[in-house]
Amino acid sequence: MNMCLDCIPCFVRQAADAVRMSVSSEEEQSRLMHSVLAWLGGMDLDQTPPAASQMIHRRLRALLPEGDPYRAAKDRHNSLAASLMPSIRRRIAASFDPLVMAVRYAITGNIIDLGAKNSVGIGEIYAELQSTPMQPVFGDLEDLKKASLKARNILYLADNAGEIFFDRLLIEQLAGARVTLAVRGKPVINDATRFDAHAAGFEDIAEIIDNGSDAPGTILDDCSEDFRRRFDEAELIIAKGQGNYESLSSATRDIFFLFRTKCPVISRHSGFSVGTFVASNLSSGQSLAQPGEVQ
Amino acid sequence: MNMCLDCIPCFVRQAADAVRMSVSSEEEQSRLMHSVLAWLGGMDLDQTPPAASQMIHRRLRALLPEGDPYRAAKDRHNSLAASLMPSIRRRIAASFDPLVMAVRYAITGNIIDLGAKNSVGIGEIYAELQSTPMQPVFGDLEDLKKASLKARNILYLADNAGEIFFDRLLIEQLAGARVTLAVRGKPVINDATRFDAHAAGFEDIAEIIDNGSDAPGTILDDCSEDFRRRFDEAELIIAKGQGNYESLSSATRDIFFLFRTKCPVISRHSGFSVGTFVASNLSSGQSLAQPGEVQ
Secondary structure: OOOOOOHHHHHHHHHHHHHHHHOOOHHHHHHHHHHHHHHHOOOOOOOOHHHHHHHHHHHHHHHOOOOOOOHHHHHHHHHHHHHHHHHHHHHHHOOOOHHHHHHHHHHHHOOOOOOOOOOOOHHHHHHHHHHHHHOOEEEOHHHHHHHHHHOOEEEEEOOEOOHHHHHHHHHHOOOOOEEEEEEOOOOOOOEOOHHHHHHOOHHHOOEEEEOOOOOOOOOHHHOOHHHHHHHHHOOEEEEEHHHHHHHHOOOOOOOEEEEEOOOHHHHHHHOOOOOOEEEEEOOOOOOOOOOOEOO | OOOOOOHHHHHHHHHHHHHHHHOOOHHHHHHHHHHHHHHHOOOOOOOOHHHHHHHHHHHHHHHOOOOOOOHHHHHHHHHHHHHHHHHHHHHHHOOOOHHHHHHHHHHHHOOOOOOOOOOOOHHHHHHHHHHHHHOOEEEOHHHHHHHHHHOOEEEEEOOEOOHHHHHHHHHHOOOOOEEEEEEOOOOOOOEOOHHHHHHOOHHHOOEEEEOOOOOOOOOHHHOOHHHHHHHHHOOEEEEEHHHHHHHHOOOOOOOEEEEEOOOHHHHHHHOOOOOOEEEEEOOOOOOOOOOOEOO
């Protein structure tokens, strides 16, 4: 899906966040923002949001002091998520349908997204977790369940740090299959990298690969050859989060997208209102204008 | 108060809103946004948010087709507010303290602000109105009440269209005084102009003046001489909304500010958390770090 006018303020906010986290002098912050804004004035709007965001964050990395401005936030989110795991794992195990419940928690984890807004409060996460067990999941949940139980080889495209712990709980429910977890090739926003996959202990339950790209999504042409081969060979692909949906919604193979609709742009494109829990198998060009509630 | 990094995404969003409401071709929208972004790259950040916003909207007026892009939204908000007035007026009249209740409703009306976000839903307004009677008002409400009952000559600085109908209900409670309602001198965002003051029938209960300026706030140096004289002569000034607070928080005379804190920037500057109902007499330099709840 292509970006639109409403994506631009969000990119500018991401840039302001990255600048503030990297530089403390207000004068320098202001100089950097001027540079980013002037550069944005020449940006091509005819691309997907993750492609645009990739360009912006490359530009920011060239301007900002070396280092990952989001590392501290990612560590905080990983720690918080780690502390929540034991009780959520018990809740999933005690539920009527652990796989479906794990899908709900995995989608709940998708609120930990510094691309969509500039902070995620602990209070907000706790409140969301309270309502998770009752959340309806829209799309093709039954199909995902069937496909998950049948597939011997699943490629799971991760989204953000912190959130990746919630993904782990879902992947624990897919124990019948060989699961490969793919993370971003380089740090961008708070997207998960190999570092975060190891923080969540994925080496015990899945193979960890990276996609070779620094986009906050999965832009196949920008991914490594090895990743694209794994993408083609996977029996089932589960793609987590808005960035993966934005970059893969026109892909020519079946993909199950799991995400929370977090902005009006995604809502208009997917047909689901903001805040919806989505688990949907979107073939290219398939319309979601009238989605049915499955569970 | 000066703007900060977090104001920039909000300005970009305002620009995207204005462009979308004025031009339908996506290609032309994209061209205009490029131009606005490139221009923003050279903007002086050392100014108040309303001063920066004034410059941006002047630039937009120079780029966009003639006309007021926000007029249709302002008409919708006026119509909605007009339809709500009879029942709210009855609720105020039946309350224990009609003046204080009218202050609460006037502050509730402050959510109708297209500067702070790009739409205000009817559902949101109804939900807010349900909780209005129970809302605590932070700041100096008792002082405002005393000053309102004593003053013979009050200058009321209006904020937005739609919201101005809620202001009318408060001004009806100040019947002992001669009230002058000041609106913006020219259209900017959804701020109220003379057109909206007449739509709310203010000519029956107050003198209507405009401040001669096209800023979404009250930048005294930019206002007409006549307005500044009225500002100096007024016994009591009530300034509505964030824009008036942002532009007058360093003024050298007492002003009662009535607003809803709608963004983290205002929250940090005023000391009130986001969503608070504020009625406060802020002398220049006075700290609000530990505000007390009054009513």
